[in-house]
Amino acid sequence: MSKKMIVIAETKDGELRNVSFESIAAAKKITPDGEVVGLICGAEDASNLGQELIYYGADRVITVTNEKMKSYTSEGYGQAILSVVEEESPDGIVMGHTSIGKDLSPKLASKLDTGLISDAVDVEVIGDQIVFTRPIYSGKAFEKKIITDGITFVTIRPNNITALEKDESRTGNVSSKDVDIKDLRTIVKEVVRKASEGVDLSEAKVVVAGGRGVKSADGFKPLYELADVLGGAVGASRGACDADYCDYSLQIGQTGKVVTPDLYIAVGISGAIQHLAGMSNSKVIVAINKDPEANIFNIADYGIVGDLFEVIPMLIEELKKV
Numbered sequence: 001m002s003k004k005m006i007v008i009a010e011t012k013d014g015e016l017r018n019v020s021f022e023s024i025a026a027a028k029k030i031t032p033d034g035e036v037v038g039l040i041c042g043a044e045d046a047s048n049l050g051q052e053l054i055y056y057g058a059d060r061v062i063t064v065t066n067e068k069m070k071s072y073t074s075e076g077y078g079q080a081i082l083s084v085v086e087e088e089s090p091d092g093i094v095m096g097h098t099s100i101g102k103d104l105s106p107k108l109a110s111k112l113d114t115g116l117i118s119d120a121v122d123v124e125v126i127g128d129q130i131v132f133t134r135p136i137y138s139g140k141a142f143e144k145k146i147i148t149d150g151i152t153f154v155t156i157r158p159n160n161i162t163a164l165e166k167d168e169s170r171t172g173n174v175s176s177k178d179v180d181i182k183d184l185r186t187i188v189k190e191v192v193r194k195a196s197e198g199v200d201l202s203e204a205k206v207v208v209a210g211g212r213g214v215k216s217a218d219g220f221k222p223l224y225e226l227a228d229v230l231g232g233a234v235g236a237s238r239g240a241c242d243a244d245y246c247d248y249s250l251q252i253g254q255t256g257k258v259v260t261p262d263l264y265i266a267v268g269i270s271g272a273i274q275h276l277a278g279m280s281n282s283k284v285i286v287a288i289n290k291d292p293e294a295n296i297f298n299i300a301d302y303g304i305v306g307d308l309f310e311v312i313p314m315l316i317e318e319l320k321k322v
């Protein structure tokens with residue numbers, strides 16, 4: 001049965017985040033013959049971004065522009081999205097399992113009185129059932145879930161569902177909608193950036209993560225250089241964050257960010273279970289540790305036993321030749 005899906009796209013610094021394109025691909029898998037409607041909310045006109053979503057497979061895009069959505073608040077975005085959902089009556093909603101997705105989706109699901117499957121890493125249509133796969137027990141197992149009634153509402157983990165190839169011959173309507181947003185009870189006055197600029201950690205294809213073995217904030221410099229050469233982002237263990245070598249925004253793990261890059265390089269990280277919870281589903285894991293017994297080697301695809309301060313410069317030198 002063909003369905004109508006709404007994909008709530010996410011932007012950062014005026015650009016669409018990759019997870020928006022991945023969400024379109026997930027929605028297309030759910031309804032290959034149905035309609036996938038992209039939705040972009042914000043304070044700036046987003047018609048150019050709407051066109052981009054079409055190139056990535058959306059059949060139609062609605063943009064909602066309102067001054068009250070200058071910064072993200074669940075209240076402002078929630079009102080805008082609910083108004084579109086009310087008008088469109090979709091069969092399903094897909095959005096990224098990002099900080100915004102995690103904050104917004106339960107509130108929307110509750111307002112829509114529907115179930116929610118969060119953090120899906122795969123979706124398949126089996127007969128007339130839409131089956132979502134999601135990791136449980138900190139990534140040690142996977143469960144398969146279906147929604148039996150109401151809207152199929154799902155958040156998808158970034159970097160797991162492959163986006164469709166961009167195709168500029170795809171066409172579709174991009175329309176704007178006026179939404180009346182009531183006065184907000186919380187207003188973002190200022191956003192102070194603490195994280196480093198550059199590649200977004202949760203969407204990076206390559207992550208170079210440092211642990212307590214890096215020994216100091218200065219010790220992180222070679223990791224930034226390696227990440228730069230590989231076009232990746234720098235992450236960290238909680239051990240490194242607790243020791244004040246880097247900001248908590250870099251923390252990966254059970255109480256930090258969950259990442260699934262193509263390549264994860266763990267540097268001076270022992271591999272505590274709480275760290276593995278945030279990275280064990282990475283496609284290829286390389287561990288650099290001077291202790292051959294370190295637990296991280298048990299999940300690594302490639303291990304280098306050695307002093308990181310010798311190994312990283314050699315890696316950088318070799319990679320620069322490529």
Ligand code: FAD
Binds near residue numbers: 268273289291306
């Ligand atoms: P360590 O365990 O101290 O390991 C340092 C490693 O560096 C060692 O293996 C050592 O051999 C190696 N090393 C030292 N010098 C060098 C060198 N020169 N060259 C190469 N290798 C070297 N941790 C997280 O990471 N993320 C979380 O989200 C998280 N959440 C937690 C939640 C709870 C409730 C609890 C209790 C803990 C949590 N932790 C989390 C902490 C976790 O248990 C570990 O303490 C932490 O991951 C250890 O960090 P580490 O591997 O950097 O440090």
